[in-house]
Amino acid sequence: MLPKNNTVAALTFLCPALLAVIVLRLWPAGVALYDSLITPGESSLSLGNYAFIFSDPQFLGCLAMTLVFSLIINPLQIAVALALALLMDNSLPLTRFWRSLVLLPVAIPQSVSAAVWGVAFRPDGLFNAILAPLGIDPQPFLTSPHQALGCIMLVVSWIGVGYWMTMLITGLQDIPKSLYEAVTIDGANWWQRFRYVTLPQLRRPLTFVLVADTVANFLVFAPVQILTNGGPESSTNLIMYDIYTRAFEQVDRGGASAATVVLVALVLIVVSIQFRLMSDRRDE
């Protein structure tokens, strides 16, 4: 039924992109898998590198840290983005202007955000200067194992939140106004309108933001490498930085590749779980 030359034409149009997918994604993924199975001193492929990293306290620590980081930063960023979206989705004068101020930092590289906030986090930096008149003692920030991860979160959230906010605002604008009118006639208050109209209607964009945000935050690297080098006391050793140090400081290509495979697997699991959640709750 389909003309045969359609397939030829389609392949011609797709050729560069398919080539890019194969050379730039699938091939390196294959290389990582293969490298992860080569253990020094063993002639055949083995799971030695996986056995090694999963008994390595440094790697287990970095997995735990990455998990803690994800469990805090993702709900936090999405809550802030949602609050901002609800606040800024209106036609009050100047709202567009203030909204674009929130959006402005989204194009700034994380390395730049890190370099700048790094100055503010110094013991003699801006934050301690602001805290002093409030009667709060100087805080250690990046040099404290309890505060450093929070500082990294601030560095990436400043440039991240505006993006998610924009996505959620377009989601809010797609909600039919008639739904709000209907529940308002029924006497619903602000919270009930939010709980029974906004939240269910926003499920799809919210899920998408959650997936994309989680995946993005798995890969935070620049602020860790620039500000803390994984420290103090490995409190900011996130998985991407762990892979980097394994590859280039410990020069352990097999271990770094095994960690890369673990990271890619984690990302795939998150994506599939969250997309399933999204389709299961469709009829709620």
Place this chain on the structure above:
Amino acid sequence: MNPRILLGWKPLLIAACGLLFFLPLYWISISAARPEADIFRYISSLSTWTFVPNHVTCHNILELWTGSFRGAILNSLLVSSLTVIGGLAVCAPAAFALAVIEFRGRKIVFGIMIISFLIPFDAIALPLYYVMRDLGFQDTYTGLVLPGIGNGLAVFLLRQFFMAIPRELSEAAKVDGLGWFQIFWRIYMPLSLPALFSAALILFIFQWQAYLWPLLIAPSTDYKLAAVAITQYSTTVGTNFGLTFAGAFFISLIPMILLIVSQRYYVRSVAATGGKE
């Protein structure tokens, strides 16, 4: 709640949130324009002068532009522009095939594209580095640009736009004897300028923000990109605050000008990739 009270606090709250996000940018700008001694003096204790520059100087900016940073900014501009051109050349035809041409296996190809879009590029940066290094792409513009051109988001966005263009147009064109390439080039491209613009922005900003990849593939100073070069001013020995802020100012300013000029397109692109059907 009384609507008049609501009107009273809501604009204030909105303004406060906007200012909160803008404040670091403002701080970068004023710090870039004041003597280095002043940056240091006024951040260690809070005063009016922390946020109002009392001496303005071009010293930091001049020093930055006479040093290696100028090359890094030019490299970043070049690499990001090449990424936009290469990325559109790769993504637009692919999106066209996936949206307009009916062929067997279209769903599978689209699935592969989706997966490649879901696995972020940075996750496989290390094995890709081994591959590209062995191919001799270390310290080349090709090595810097290539990973940015296959952008799943851009394919997604363009495909969605192409699907909204009425089928009748391409069918009529086929009756008139136009081939697929002419349909693509003479009908779809001119109709899709806004979507192409949005895709170009995505590609540019993605490459402008890249840090890990340029760090790995371009260790030499000649090929340093700005996002990597800025870290050279803060070392374990000490930080040059003036140059850090001046560098941050330029790296932030360039994509920001693009965003301000084309915010409409950017917001549309964010919306289109935001999981809408």
